[in-house]
Amino acid sequence: KKLESQARMVDQEAKRCQELQSLVGKTREEREKEMKEMNAKQKKQAKAMKEMQDKIVSLEKASRASSKGAVVVSPTKDKEVEKLQTELKSLRGKSQDDAAKIKMLEKELKVVGAGKGGSGSAEDKKLLKKQEKDLKELAKIVEYTKRNLEKKEAALGTAEGEVKELKKEFKKADDERKVLKIENEKLAVAAKEGLDYIDKAKELTKQVAQLESEKKSLAENYNSERVLRKKYYNMVEDMKGKIRVFCRSRPISKSEKERGNFSVLASPDEYSIVVDTPRGVKEFQFDSIFMPEHGQEQVYEDTSRLIQSAVDGYNVCIFAYGQTGSGKTYTMVGELSMDSPIRGVAPRAMKQLFDVMQENSSKFSFSVSCYMLELYNDQLIDLFTESKREPAKLDIKKDKKGMVFVQGSVIKEAKSTQELFNLFESGSRNRHVASTKMNAESSRSHLVFAVIVESTNLSNGQVVKGKLSLVDLAGSERAAKTGATAEQLREAQSINKSLSALGDVISALSSEQSFIPYRNNKLTMLMQDSLGGNAKTLMFVNISPADYNCDETVISLTYASRVKLITNDAQKNADNKEIARLKATIAKLKKGESLEEEED
Secondary structure, eight states: OHHHHHHHHHHHHHHHHHHHHHHHHHHHHHHHHHHHHHHHHHHHHHHHHHHHHHHHHHHHHHHHHHHTTOOOOOHHHHHHHHHHHHHHHHHHHHHHHHHHHHHHHHHHHHHHHHHHTTOSOHHHHHHHHHHHHHHHHHHHHHHHHHHHHHHHHHHHHHHHHHHHHHHHHHHHHHHHHHHHHHHHHHHHHHHHHHHHHHHHHHHHHHHHHHHHHHHHHHHHHHHHHHHHHHHHHHHHHHHHTBOEEEEEEOOOOHHHHHHTOOBOEEEEETTEEEEEETTEEEEEEOSEEEOTTOOHHHHHHTTTHHHHHHHTTOEEEEEEEEBTTSSHHHHHTBSSOSSOTTBOHHHHHHHHHHHHHHHTTTTEEEEEEEEEEEEETTEEEETTSOTTSOOOOOEEEEOTTSOEEEETOOOEEOSSHHHHHHHHHHHHHTSOEEOOSSOTTEEOSEEEEEEEEEEEETTTOOEEEEEEEEEEOOOBOOHHHHTOOHHHHHHHHHHHHHHHHHHHHHHHHHTTOSOOOGGGSHHHHHTTTTSSSSEEEEEEEEEOOBGGGHHHHHHHHHHHHHHTTOBOOOOOOEEOHHHHHHHHHHHHHHHTOOHHHHHO
């Protein structure tokens, strides 16, 4: 029974062993099938992973490009990101399922191997080893895929953060775009209005230009009429016998520039001069204004008409007045040369005098004589007297027609321009001059150069006598400015005293007083026929432009304005032929000459 029992047990064990072998074979087939499916699935998974990797790389490139400056994020990219996130989640789930299945498969293969023990064939063992090897490789692939997925998830997280930032920037840019759109619309409206305004502005500019042109034309016409009005007014005043006054300003000197002085003068037109004083602007009107840019020739141009009057038999006086160092001697004398371009009024007048006589030589016969005096320290000095001879007594007299002459003065004749100029030049060398802080060659006396022109009409024998007086007055001085010495102070006192007397005469004449104090000073006696007498008179008022001489300039201009109010009674000094013959006879008798010699 035991044997039968053991046999049955062996048979049962054999049967069970066969069933186990059959089950192992069946299980092996199933597992092999599953392994094939797993391999195929793994390949598909690897392919999907590669595609996913390519997509993620593409997304990273797009993310980097956006971080470099691309602000706009397209809606398509958002969809790709969302789709990628979904695929990653799905792939992550499948990967986890596959890993679980692989673990189960490995367990089952181990169970099958353990169930077989060592009873399997060598081929089965080899196959099992291969399957185990494949499973290990598959596990490695799964592990690599898992790590790669983790990296891609991290990259995706970074990309998602960048996408969020890009969305923020996109939203900000979109808001800015909306604001810019609104501003652009406003600018479009403004631009349209601007174009309308430009058209209006062009029209207005055209109108303004037209108005400016009209304004300029009106201003020019006004100035032209103003100048003409003053010119005609001066002509009328000149015909009435008014003294003509020319104002001349010298340039700023080198020493004044070094001290930082500046000009306070301006001339809006040829008849007006403006002084900018500390107490306000003062304006003066004269017959002509000459600023530093005007040369000697321009200054003499308006003076030349008086020379014809002297030849025609009128008493003509040209004198210069002003502060010391203001350019009086430069105006009256200039450079002592007949050919110099900067020669003054006197040399030019001498040349014109003889030119006029030459033009009229066919109708008239002429004789020219002259005397030259200076008033120095209240004493009359004859500059033609020879130094060795004792000076003669000089008396200031007036003839019956009111012409002033100096009795006892040396009278010299001149036959030509050069002879007359030589006489003037020799007398000028004898004049008193000195150097002061205001002027290197300051005149210390009043100079009077009188040229007497006697003309006889060849057709009717009428004789006319004209006198041209050229007077260079010494300048008024302030001792504090000139730095004068003791002797120069005495000279300055004498100069200021005589100029003060001249001012009194001018004040009396301008206010039409009945008594004129000519006899208060020898200077006023010498100029009696020139101020309020029968002369045609021209006064130059010379002024300094410097600010530190402003007070003296205003005083000189005020002085000259008074002179302009004086009216002279200019008359021609003419005698008929018989009177002229009798005068000549009387003159010869006074000299002790015989009348018989005249008849012979």
